[in-house]
Amino acid sequence: xxxxxxxxxxxxxxxxxxxxxxxxxxxxxxxxxxxxxxxxxxxxxxxxxxxxxxxxxxxxxxxxxxxxxxxxxxxxxxxxxxxxxxxxxxxxxxxxxxxxxxxxxxxxxxxxxxxxxxxxxxxxxxxxxxxxxxxxxxxxxxxxxxxxxxxxxxxxxxxxxxxxxxxxxxxxxxxxxxxxxxxxxxxxxxxxxxxxxxxxxxxxxxxxxxxxxxxxxxxxxxxxxxxxxxxxxxxxxxxxxxxxxxxxxxxxxxxxxxxxxxxxxxxxxxxxxxxxxxxxxxxxxxxxxxxxxxxxxxxxxxxxxxxxxxxxxxxxxxxxxxxxxxxxxxxxxxx
Numbered sequence: 001x002x003x004x005x006x007x008x009x010x011x012x013x014x015x016x017x018x019x020x021x022x023x024x025x026x027x028x029x030x031x032x033x034x035x036x037x038x039x040x041x042x043x044x045x046x047x048x049x050x051x052x053x054x055x056x057x058x059x060x061x062x063x064x065x066x067x068x069x070x071x072x073x074x075x076x077x078x079x080x081x082x083x084x085x086x087x088x089x090x091x092x093x094x095x096x097x098x099x100x101x102x103x104x105x106x107x108x109x110x111x112x113x114x115x116x117x118x119x120x121x122x123x124x125x126x127x128x129x130x131x132x133x134x135x136x137x138x139x140x141x142x143x144x145x146x147x148x149x150x151x152x153x154x155x156x157x158x159x160x161x162x163x164x165x166x167x168x169x170x171x172x173x174x175x176x177x178x179x180x181x182x183x184x185x186x187x188x189x190x191x192x193x194x195x196x197x198x199x200x201x202x203x204x205x206x207x208x209x210x211x212x213x214x215x216x217x218x219x220x221x222x223x224x225x226x227x228x229x230x231x232x233x234x235x236x237x238x239x240x241x242x243x244x245x246x247x248x249x250x251x252x253x254x255x256x257x258x259x260x261x262x263x264x265x266x267x268x269x270x271x272x273x274x275x276x277x278x279x280x281x282x283x284x285x286x287x288x289x290x291x292x293x294x295x296x297x298x299x300x301x302x303x304x305x306x307x308x309x310x311x312x313x314x315x316x317x318x319x320x321x322x323x324x325x326x327x328x329x330x331x332x333x334x335x
Contacts, residue, residue: 030118033093037152037315039076041089044098049079052134053098060141061148065314067257067272067285072314075148091117093155094148098125098133107132109140111147119158121151156322159183168198172211176300177293178329180209195238206307207320210234210288213298221299222269224258227290230301241277251276251283263325267291275305282307285317289324302327 035041040061044053062073080089089095095115110124123144127133137144160183171188172179175196182198186209190197196211212234220226228250239248250256256273268291276283288303304320306313 027114027118030114030116030120031091033091033117033120034088035092035094036076037093037155038074038318039078039092040094040096040148041085041092042077042079042096042098043082043085043089044079045081045100046079048098048100048130048133051130053130053137054079056134056137057096060137060144067274067287068313068317069274069284070312072312074145074314087116090115091120093117093119094121094151096123096125096144098127100127100129100133102128104128107136109136109144111143113151119151119155121147123147152318153322153325156319157181157326160323160326172196172198173330175213176211176302178327180302180323180328181326182209182323190238192238195234197238204308204310205316207316208305208307209320209323210239210303210305211301212238213293213300216292216297216299222260222290224256224269224271227258227269227271227288227301228256228273230299231288231303234301235275236278241280241282243280246277246280248275249278250274261289266327284308285313287317287321287324289327294329 042049042054042057048054058077061075062077065072065074075094085097104126107127110126112122112124114120115122125133125136125140127136160181163184165182165184165186168182168186168188169179171191175194183200186198186200188196189199189208194213197208198211199206199208201207214230214234217226232249235248235250241247251274253274256271259270261268261270268289271288271290273286274283275286284305284307286303286305288301290299290301292298293300302324304317304324306316306320308316
């Protein structure tokens with residue numbers, strides 16, 4: 001078993017060394033990734049999977065995805081033993097390999113991209129034994145989560161750029177000074193002087209993006225209370241329901257969560273919560289990014305929401321969230 005683990009680690013290291021030496025050509029020859037979005041192959045022995053290593057990984061990666069109306073795990077984990085980690089699994093989109101051997105000289109967590117396929121994320125946990133591996137997973141939990149989140153997000157953003165509905169960016173830029181990248185299928189549903197609604201709708205799903213701005217008041221504009229209050233005003237005015245006296249609002253079933261984020265040179269307040277329709281029974285998750293306009297006079301909010309009553313919502317929400325993260329200021333040349 002130790003030999004198998006060492007061979008896997010050596011194979012990853014060798015491939016990365018080749019990649020680091022040159023190789024755009026090698027990357028071009030790599031196959032496209034396989035597997036479903038939100039899925040992670042975990043390469044570790046059955047004993048370790050059922051013991052402390054597996055417990056740590058499940059607590060970290062398979063806990064409840066926050067602010068979804070039904071329980072869904074952050075990631076779907078698939079355990080593969082080292083002896084069965086063959087070519088068919090090596091091209092998976094997300095792979096986490098736990099290598100246990102007394103011969104490991106540099107214990108730690110190593111992240112590598114495009115090892116056997118592209119665009120691929122491979123995370124290696126190298127340790128001398130199971131207890132040490134479990135400790136490494138605890139210590140590096142935030143990094144592991146962020147790595148997987150960014151890998152999933154980057155794939156969606158890249159696809160949005162590749163198959164972009166280019167007519168939408170100028171519309172959003174005129175209001176916000178910049179725009180996300182919207183994939184084909186999104187259409188302009190409503191536009192006013194300070195509000196835009198862009199949607200991708202199918203028979204049973206609705207993924208929407210709102211873009212709106214409000215003047216800065218100077219009174220804690222980016223607090224969760226003020227962000228939600230502004231949201232409710234904007235939704236009542238611009239997003240009616242199907243019947244009279246119905247409109248979108250923020251559910252008070254639980255207080256929305258707030259996190260201040262710096263991402264690729266941009267600072268914004270990220271709010272997650274539930275939306276509902278006043279006097280109706282529709283609802284679902286939303287996530288929003290609020291930030292100052294370049295001149296500091298307005299608060300710009302870009303929000304994504306999902307309505308998919310027949311389906312799990314984790315991936316639908318990740319898709320609209322990735323659109324928010326793809327925002328670029330006009331002529332910035334970077335995200």
